[in-house]
Amino acid sequence: MRLATRDNGRPDGELLVVSEDGSRAAPVPRWPNVLAALTDWSAAERDLSEVANQVTLGFGTPVDQTRLRAPLPRTWQWLDGSAFQAHADLMQVAFGTEKIEHDKPLMYQGMSDRFYGPSDTVPFPDEAHGIDFEGEFGVVVDAVPMGTSATEAMSHIKLLVQINDWSLRTLAVPEMKTGFGWIQAKPACSMAPFAVTPGELGDGWREGRVCLDLVVEWNGRPFGRANGREMAHGFHELVAHAAATRDLVAGTVIGSGTVANADYAEVGSSCISERRAIEIIAEGKPTTHFMRFGDRCRMEALTADGRAIFGAIEQEVVAASKAT
């Protein structure tokens, strides 16, 4: 099942159940938005599945994925991990920081009151902040009680999403050094148009990992094609980590961190900082600039048979004063 959110003038938008090919969709009046559905998922799932069957049979109206909002335009909690070792290793080089000694998953809490839609322009105040994209996968859970184990956590993963975790790199290092995590360096993220139930991925969802290639393009040029399978901790382990001392509210989104692979020389990267780190290793200094206003970034995850199952994020970066 694939869900999307259409603008209806309300903060949470209107939930749509989307056809397998992403061309048609139908609302479900009893479940006005995705966040509401997640608060009572077992009831919602039955109703949404029924509409999904109808949409498969030709019910629904045409949908333009470039006009959709984020499947969750806002939610109560966004916890982002950093589960790819290749990313962690390269960021250490990029940031000039020391190796993080920690036997648990890395995770910070970020801004969740706004997720940009897949085609929204994204405003930033200053190019000098080192504007970078970060291609990620994420999971959305229903209510997870404090103390839930990783094994139990698996069944709380109701939806998978694809995220661009926008980052401001020159602000990131000093904030990280405080130990407090990131405020200025991590503004709102973007989401691809479709949130999908794990079953939709078939073999692409294994051991709590989204085992799909994340195809990243920067200004129309290929930038990376890393696969989500190399997470050091699966999403179920990230959920359990987050729930160790708190109940997780329904609608919590937990991110993988930037998708990266050990053979980055082959597959490329999902953020500019990694490419700069690779340049530092090879040439002693970075030569790739961060983004400029007017730059575009496109991200889509492909199934084995080449379907962009989450749809595409395709956005332009603009000066904050020019944002609409």
Add this chain to the structure above:
Amino acid sequence: MRLATRDNGRPDGELLVVSEDGSRAAPVPRWPNVLAALTDWSAAERDLSEVANQVTLGFGTPVDQTRLRAPLPRTWQWLDGSAFQAHADLMQVAFGTEKIEHDKPLMYQGMSDRFYGPSDTVPFPDEAHGIDFEGEFGVVVDAVPMGTSATEAMSHIKLLVQINDWSLRTLAVPEMKTGFGWIQAKPACSMAPFAVTPGELGDGWREGRVCLDLVVEWNGRPFGRANGREMAHGFHELVAHAAATRDLVAGTVIGSGTVANADYAEVGSSCISERRAIEIIAEGKPTTHFMRFGDRCRMEALTADGRAIFGAIEQEVVAASKAT
């Protein structure tokens, strides 16, 4: 004007306008909850003020402050600063960490999907996590556009609140060392029952600081009486810091960090970690234990004429499995 929230079976509860002496209150049907009022504050303020006048004249029904919820039982964003230098200095001793070199305010994003009410029992999974209270003040803003200056930010501060930012100290140091901030070490906070407009504090609200004594008791014994005036950055500066690269959603709560004073030997502390640091300095090692299940903590801020303007937080810490 003082606002509170009564349980009505809904996640955001029911907004109440409270009389000056805290004994009577009345709902305002057009503004069902505090979060809704903050999204359209200029309209809400007129209506709420009118009801406040009526309540002053004897309108409304008796209110029992121990049965109230947090004024904001949940909100979209909680950004907690650490603006008291005495606290930062002592925590460095308590944690055995290095001095933080940072020319901006310190701030992390914490859990905002639940704030405990002033009399709720507070569940934790394990005494060994080093259960600690942290007495703080906070401000609640309406929508603050990205790039708002500190001067402009002052007028966005609509409500003041009093917070206990519960902390798990043995989990805090390793999380801090990752640079990612705190997830496991910072579960849900508690709020005192009344959110008050800055004007209510009179001289107690100066230069963006809540200049009141925060009286903290642990198991009925006096623990601290630090004053909120010694913030290195005023709340307006914390708001501007947070809004540098993001729009702040209406209802964002921004915390001061643990209230602490340079003459801590005189006034005591607002968290156990500070007392332990003082013991380390004086005696080479800490002798005060963190909290045990069954322990109680009370916090109230007193005006010059001795009124507990935010009401009191008075809670018991319990084992998570026994929580109600």
